[in-house]
Amino acid sequence: MSEAKKSEWNSNFAFMMAMIGSAVGLGNIWRFPNVLYSNGGGSFMIPYIVSLFLLGISFVLVEYAVGYKFKKSIARILFTISKKLEPVAWFIVLVVFLIATYYVCVVGWDLIYIILSFTKAWGANPDLFFSSNVLQATDSLSGIFHFVPMVLASVFAIWVVAWLIIKRDLNDGIGRVNKILLPLLCLIVIGIVAFSLTLPGASIGYSQIFAPDWNALTNLNVWLAAFGQIIFSLSLGMAIAMTYASYLPDKTNLVDSAVTVAFSNSAFEVFNSIGIFSILGFMALTSGIPFNELVTEGTGLAFVVFPQVFNTMGGIGHIIGPLFFICILFAGITSLIALLEVVSYSISEKFDINRKKTTIMVCVIGFLISTIFTTGIGSTILGIFDAYLNNFALLFGILLECIIFGWIYKFDDLIETLNKNSKIKVGKTWKAVIKYILPICIFVFWIQGVYSTLTTADTLSVAIMLLLTAIVIIVPVILSKLPAANEEYYNTE
Structure with missing residues (x-):
């Protein structure tokens, strides 16, 4: 029997x-x-809560x-x-x-910035520093042969x-780390x-959350943005x-x-946004840069805009800067594990x-694959991976799960499982959501994601996406065909 199968949480808190x-x-x-600001500010909370x-x-x-x-x-x-569904499982595992x-x-980039933040080593032009000094980014394909030592070391x-963390027993590894890092993360954010x-x-910043644009509620893209945020925020479809x-x-x-869990996650990101917006409001006031030009997402916000903010803070920036990047590190590690x-678990059990x-x-x-992203052209390839896996593969996996558990499996058994020990009960409404409403919403969102990905793709992007498509089809089939060493794997009772 697989060792992983014997594991069990030692408490509900863990x-x-x-x-x-x-x-x-x-x-x-x-x-x-960025999603909140770009989709109606405070009014976005209505589709966001509905999506939640x-x-x-x-x-x-x-x-x-x-x-x-x-x-x-x-x-x-x-x-x-x-038995025919096993390739679907390995498809999801591979995407994850x-x-x-x-x-x-x-x-790994964030780990570098924790060190840099103590001295604000990014200088007066954080944008140029990030692309030229940290990533050593290039658009040339020859960049694939140039490894960036600092990034390679941090990724390692x-x-x-x-x-x-994950090699240890479930509770000694994942359980203990989350019990330590999550409270620390919350304290730092507070x-x-x-x-x-x-x-x-x-x-100037936090008023954006409380200044709703009610016209946004009639915009389908705003609702799709809310669905997308919930998908990415709660890590849906990743089998976590x-x-x-x-x-x-x-x-x-x-x-x-x-x-x-769902409300704790949402409360964290809404509360965190109050701090993010307040700091950007300070930047807008002191620098004269319009607030809408400061609000961005992803690496642009973390490694360009915020270093600019810390530069304007003076001495206190040497404290707030490291704390901000430590927050990202803790959040990243708990999600990564x-x-x-x-x-x-899937490999161990089979x-x-x-x-x-x-x-x-x-x-x-994983490290060997990650080295691709530590090259001169690595950040470009990373962006292509992210667009393909999130806009196409991950959403497709969620759609398949809805169909499998909503239509192929005996759904009423899941209702019985959930209601057995719970104070809050689920029933026909939840069943209708999973069988009908959710698949339709995911399908629409998937089509939009595929369309936006393909219409913005250049030659390099198309080539990498075709390669990824072949990988996510062929590898799951191979893993399904390989015989299981665990005899209990074939026990379907």
Whole structure:
């Protein structure tokens, strides 16, 4: 029997911390503020809350119920439902793994900036410093042969940290790290937000959250943006909730836990946005740069705009800067180990490899792939990976899960599983959401994502996307065809 299968959370608190830690990631810190501002400000909270209930909590409940009921990895769960579905599971696992390989790189950039922030080494032009000094970015294909030593070393360090965590027993590794890092992350964020509210011009920023544009509610793109934020923020479709729930002991209150995790994640990103907007308001006041030119997302916000802000803060920037980048590091690590646990559990269970050997294999292969993103053209390739995997592959996986668990599997069994020990009950409404409403919404969002990805793709992007398409089709088929070393894998009871 697989060693991973024997694992079990030693408390519901450990599970909750792990789930919240997996959800609270880079998207909460640098994606949500831009999405909020670009889609009606305060009025965006209406479609956001609707999406939280309709999509977020509903889909998390599916993964909770499935993981808790089967107590298996996603690969073995889908094999149990139907042998023909195993390639779908490995498709999802592979997508998660590929996302982890470039996610590590972004966390590695942040590790570099923690060190730089103590002296504000980025200088007066953080934009040029990030592209030229840190990434040493180039558009030339020859850049693939030029490794950036500083980035390579930081990526290696993050992989080592991830390996040291996930190779340990579930509770000693993932459980303990989340219990430590998540409270520390929350304390730092509270401190930053409290400080940001005292800055001159803070009201220029945070007033954006409380100044709704009601006309935005009639815009379909605003609603799609809300759905997209919930998908990325709660890490839906990555089988993380399914994997973590499979380690739960009997008599766990599933529905209440799912609601708590979803609301905790949303509360974090809304609260964090108050601090982000307040700091950007200060920047707008002191620099004269219009607020709308400061609000961006992703690496532009973290590694360009905020270093500019810290430059204008004077001495206090030497304190707030490191704390900000430490927040990103903690959020990145808790999300990363969740991604890797999904991959490790499926491999360990099918091929009967113990946890330590599995994690070594996953991390070594992952690091080798990650080295692509540490080259001169690595940031360009990273952007292509991100667009393809999030806009196409991940959404397609969520759509497949909705169809499998809503239509192929006996859905009423999931309702019974959820209601057994929960105070909050689910029923026909939830069933209708999963079977009808959610697939339609995801399909529309998927079509939009595929269209936007393809219409903006250049020759290099198309070539890499075609290669990724071949990989996510061929590798899952191979992994499905390989015989399981674990004899219990074929037990479908």
